[in-house]
Amino acid sequence: AQSVTQLGSHVSVSEGALVLLRCNYSSSVPPYLFWYVQYPNQGLQLLLKYTTGATLVKGINGFEAEFKKSETSFHLTKPSAHMSDAAEYFCAVRDQAGTALIFGKGTTLSVSS
Amino acid sequence: GAGVSQSPSNKVTEKGKDVELRCDPISGHTALYWYRQSLGQGLEFLIYFQGNSAPDKSGLPSDRFSAERTGGSVSTLTIQRTQQEDSAVYLCASSGRDRGYSPLHFGNGTRLTVT
Numbered sequence: 438a439q440s441v442t443q444l445g446s447h448v449s450v451s452e453g454a455l456v457l458l459r460c461n462y463s464s465s466v467p468p469y470l471f472w473y474v475q476y477p478n479q480g481l482q483l484l485l486k487y488t489t490g491a492t493l494v495k496g497i498n499g500f501e502a503e504f505k506k507s508e509t510s511f512h513l514t515k516p517s518a519h520m521s522d523a524a525e526y527f528c529a530v531r532d533q534a535g536t537a538l539i540f541g542k543g544t545t546l547s548v549s550s
Numbered sequence: 551g552a553g554v555s556q557s558p559s560n561k562v563t564e565k566g567k568d569v570e571l572r573c574d575p576i577s578g579h580t581a582l583y584w585y586r587q588s589l590g591q592g593l594e595f596l597i598y599f600q601g602n603s604a605p606d607k608s609g610l611p612s613d614r615f616s617a618e619r620t621g622g623s624v625s626t627l628t629i630q631r632t633q634q635e636d637s638a639v640y641l642c643a644s645s646g647r648d649r650g651y652s653p654l655h656f657g658n659g660t661r662l663t664v665t
Contacts (some may be wrong), residue, residue, distance in 0.1 A: 446590070469651045479595075481641070481656040527593060533650050536604050538583065542608040544593030 439464040439530045443541035443547055445460060456500075456515040458544045459526035463509065470511040471529040471538070472502055481527065498522070523548045552576070554657035556596075556642050562663045563632055571627045571660045575644030584617055584627050585653065588638040596640075599625065632664045 444459040462468060472484040485496025492504040498521075502513045511528060528541045563569050572575040582632050584596040595609035599619045610616070614632075619625040629636055639661050643654040 443592075471653070473654075480658050481643075481654075483653040486651055486653065529593075531650060535651075537598040537609070538593050538654060539595055541586070542590070542591035 439532050439536075439539050440467060440502050441527050441528050441530050441539055441541035443526075443544050444529075445458045446542065446545070447543055447545045449547040449549065450518045452473065452520055453517050455517045456522065457548065458513040458514070458528075460502075460511045460513065460541060461509055462511060462528070464530055464532055467538040469508070469531045470502075470504060471531075472500070472511075472513050473527045473529060473540075474524050475527070475543075482530075484513070486500050518548045520548050520550065522533070522546060548549065554642055554644055554655050556591070556640075556657035556660050558660060559658065560661045560663075562665060565634060565664055568628065568630045569632055569662065571629075571640050571642075572654070572656060573625045573627070573644075575623065575625070576646075576655055577623075578642035578659055579646050579655070580624050581652070582619055582646040583643045584625070585643065586638045586656030587641055587659070590642045593625070596627070608632065629662075632662075634664045637662055637664045 440463045442461045463515045470487040473481045475481045487504045490514045495501045500515045525543045525545050527543045557572045580601045582599040585593040597617045598606040614630045617627045639659040640660045643656045645652040
């Protein structure tokens, strides 16, 4: 069965600094991978997803993630943090159509000025 | 059109009572999920409905939890004999034709407090 591990339940960065949120997955087949974001007092929304093809995927608000099969990782990055990026970020994995989407425990990103 | 709608938005109940949480997915969406979100636990998968297939109930934490989906649309999550550890936000999500990479559309959740 697939699973997701997010390293670091809380990450703090300064405004303008690099954002790196780590995600490792376990799957018996090439997976579909997702990052979702939950802003304070809002619902979850999709940031980006990896299906097949190009391993570097770009999402909304300047975020991107790279699928590395050899490392079973799908880390989320953004070159320059903004105060509005403060939120909780969830990595998720799915083996194939017809199976459940499994989420990690989330990483809370704090951005200081 | 309208997004995923959940009701009630907040529910306070006494320990031992039964509760029903409702989810109206986006019209035409065939896949429906229930998750539980509590502090430090992320999104815990509960149950997944896909079309007319048998639901994946592998995430239900105990036999006090059950869910049904009527007519391939509205879903109800029922928790019997509620316990304090059931306090959490219960999220419903739906997605369109299930290609594996179809994004989920989430409702705003029902915050359940068991006193």
